[in-house]
Amino acid sequence: MTAQSGARRKWLDRYGSRLVQVAFVAAILLLWHLATTRWGVNKILLPSPLSVWQQFVDVIRKGEFLADLQITLMELAVAFVVATVSGTVVGYVISRSPYLIKVFEPLFAGIYSIPIILFLPLYVLFFGLGPASKIALGITMSFFPVVLSTIAGFGNVDRVLVTAAKSMGASDWQLFRHVLVPAALPVVLSGLRMGFTIALLSIIGSETIASLAGLGHRIVNLAENMDMARMFAYIVFVIIIAVFLNTAVSALDARGKRQR
Amino acid sequence: MTQAATNTAISVRNVSHSFGEADEARHVKALLDTSLDVTRGELLCLIGPSGCGKSTLLNVMGGLIAPTTGTVMVGDKPVHGPMPNDIAFIFQENALFPWSTIHENMILGMSFQGVPKAERADRAQRALEAVGLDEFAGHYPSQLSGGMRQRAALARALSLETNILLMDEPFGALDEQTRMVLGEDLSVLLSRSKKTIVFVTHSLGEAVFLADRVAVFSARPGTIKEIITVDEPHPRKSAFMTSARFHQQRDQLYDLLHDEIRKSMAQSGKPKRAYEDQSSRAGPAA
Numbered sequence: 446m447t448a449q450s451g452a453r454r455k456w457l458d459r460y461g462s463r464l465v466q467v468a469f470v471a472a473i474l475l476l477w478h479l480a481t482t483r484w485g486v487n488k489i490l491l492p493s494p495l496s497v498w499q500q501f502v503d504v505i506r507k508g509e510f511l512a513d514l515q516i517t518l519m520e521l522a523v524a525f526v527v528a529t530v531s532g533t534v535v536g537y538v539i540s541r542s543p544y545l546i547k548v549f550e551p552l553f554a555g556i557y558s559i560p561i562i563l564f565l566p567l568y569v570l571f572f573g574l575g576p577a578s579k580i581a582l583g584i585t586m587s588f589f590p591v592v593l594s595t596i597a598g599f600g601n602v603d604r605v606l607v608t609a610a611k612s613m614g615a616s617d618w619q620l621f622r623h624v625l626v627p628a629a630l631p632v633v634l635s636g637l638r639m640g641f642t643i644a645l646l647s648i649i650g651s652e653t654i655a656s657l658a659g660l661g662h663r664i665v666n667l668a669e670n671m672d673m674a675r676m677f678a679y680i681v682f683v684i685i686i687a688v689f690l691n692t693a694v695s696a697l698d699a700r701g702k703r704q705r
Numbered sequence: 706m707t708q709a710a711t712n713t714a715i716s717v718r719n720v721s722h723s724f725g726e727a728d729e730a731r732h733v734k735a736l737l738d739t740s741l742d743v744t745r746g747e748l749l750c751l752i753g754p755s756g757c758g759k760s761t762l763l764n765v766m767g768g769l770i771a772p773t774t775g776t777v778m779v780g781d782k783p784v785h786g787p788m789p790n791d792i793a794f795i796f797q798e799n800a801l802f803p804w805s806t807i808h809e810n811m812i813l814g815m816s817f818q819g820v821p822k823a824e825r826a827d828r829a830q831r832a833l834e835a836v837g838l839d840e841f842a843g844h845y846p847s848q849l850s851g852g853m854r855q856r857a858a859l860a861r862a863l864s865l866e867t868n869i870l871l872m873d874e875p876f877g878a879l880d881e882q883t884r885m886v887l888g889e890d891l892s893v894l895l896s897r898s899k900k901t902i903v904f905v906t907h908s909l910g911e912a913v914f915l916a917d918r919v920a921v922f923s924a925r926p927g928t929i930k931e932i933i934t935v936d937e938p939h940p941r942k943s944a945f946m947t948s949a950r951f952h953q954q955r956d957q958l959y960d961l962l963h964d965e966i967r968k969s970m971a972q973s974g975k976p977k978r979a980y981e982d983q984s985s986r987a988g989p990a991a
């Protein structure tokens with residue numbers, strides 16, 4: 446192998462995967478472009494990328510998205526906070542007793558595997574078409590990954606660490622704060638991250654099914670009015686918001702897990 | 706305080722311990738009517754077949770397990786729970802908090818024990834120097850070798866400045882060479898510090914090399930079958946290990962243990978690793 450090809454390999458190692466990812470997205474955009482300009486796909490079904498871009502710029506410039514974004518983010522924040530608090534508290538209490546773990550862990554794992562979104566009509570009947578039903582569904586769906594990971598995190602703390610801390614005189618609070626929490630944190634954080642993703646999916650998803658406002662609602666509304674270019678512009682907007690939020694949550698997760 | 710009490714660091718009286726309730730399937734009689742006096746400043750080794758109750762006795766001494774019957778006194782205080790001001794523990798492995806550096810581990814231990822904040826950094830530094838790890842204060846446990854981790858665990862225990870150290874197979878997970886070196890270091894440390902140490906080991910050579918007295922356990926339910934004395938001043942040199950007396954005492958220990966190991970293996974049903982193998986593989990004796 447020559448020195449030059451060695452350097453090239455290093456460059457490829459570092460940027461190769463990024464390059465493929467960018468090329469992949471570019472290829473999709475190109476196919477999309479060709480489909481609308483050359484292959485005669487109906488504009489009503491699939492607007493051209495250019496028109497979507499123009500609509501996107503318009504949406505951003507007018508700030509028209511603000512009201513819907515606020516509603517969706519508010520629903521997400523409330524659902525995630527409630528699921529996090531209830532899931533970690535309930536999970537911690539259960540993790541303290543092998544008996545409770547034996548009873549509730551399989552139960553929660555079972556419920557977690559049900560597609561809870563099927564109960565959306567029921568939630569709408571109970572909580573109405575407004576944000577309350579979205580929040581309630583988001584809480585229900587993200588509670589389970591949070592509670593399960595909290596049980597796993599606090600339930601599997603290495604016994605020798607607990608024994609060592611007690612032998613050195615740790616109080617209950619010190620044991621919790623300096624041993625149990627740091628030991629459980631990585632697992633709990635993974636659960637929170639999962640819970641966040643699920644809350645986002647279920648809230649936007651349920652907004653598209655039955656709602657009065659929110660980004661999901663707006664998208665369905667535009668589709669019903671056959672305003673396809675603007676609808677696609679909103680989809681792009683939601684994707685950007687979702688990627689941004691997930692990146693932020695992942696970064697927090699990674700920060701909490703660092704250094705061990 | 707009587708003369709006897711001043712010379713005895715830990716006194717164990719008629720201690721029995723069972724795990725689980727009597728009618729449960731997993732009921733285990735771990736210790737049976739054991740009595741023992743640990744003299745101030747000595748290093749006492751506990752040796753016996755695996756599963757005979759050595760760790761149980763150590764944990765009872767340190768207040769980590771409340772015995773089913775019997776009493777333990779540390780000095781003139783009855784033991785009812787952990788006594789962080791009198792007793793520090795060192796476990797076989799992985800008892801350092803993996804999310805904290807070595808230095809943070811020591812600070813945390815001292816904060817648990819209640820050492821004033823201002824003293825902690827100094828004490829940590831001194832203890833790390835004593836075990837030769839002062840350059841590694843900022844490392845995480847996972848960045849250190851097994852031997853260094855055990856040194857760090859020892860440093861954390863030393864920083865608590867207790868009169869008593871209880872060590873449960875502290876070198877048990879280490880390779881033979883590392884163990885020999887740590888054994889020698891411990892002997893040096895001991896001769897300086899006047900600490901009382903109870904040290905569980907499954908290595909005959911380690912027991913003879915380190916101990917002032919070796920308590921030999923019977924098979925489960927464990928009790929102390931015999932105590933032999935090793936009359937050799939600390940710090941012990943590696944020359945001691947090659948002396949005829951060392952070998953004679955090691956053989957004496959082996960004779961005492963042999964039958965108990967057979968009994969213990971018969972109890973457990975399946976043959977465990979032969980003790981002969983372990984003693985030739987591990988421990989300073991080799």
Ligand SMILES: Nc1ncnc2c1ncn2[C@@H]1O[C@H](COP(=O)(O)OP(=O)(O)O)[C@@H](O)[C@H]1O
Pocket residue numbers: 724725733734735753754755756757758759760761762925
């Ligand atoms: N927490 C526990 N619950 C049930 N049985 C235990 C527990 N701890 C130890 N035992 C049992 O008690 C016996 C003595 O254990 P231990 O003191 O750890 O032995 P050693 O340290 O001599 O190998 C063993 O048979 C072990 O299986």
Ligand SMILES: [Mg+2]
Pocket residue numbers: 759760761873
């Ligand atoms: Mg043991």
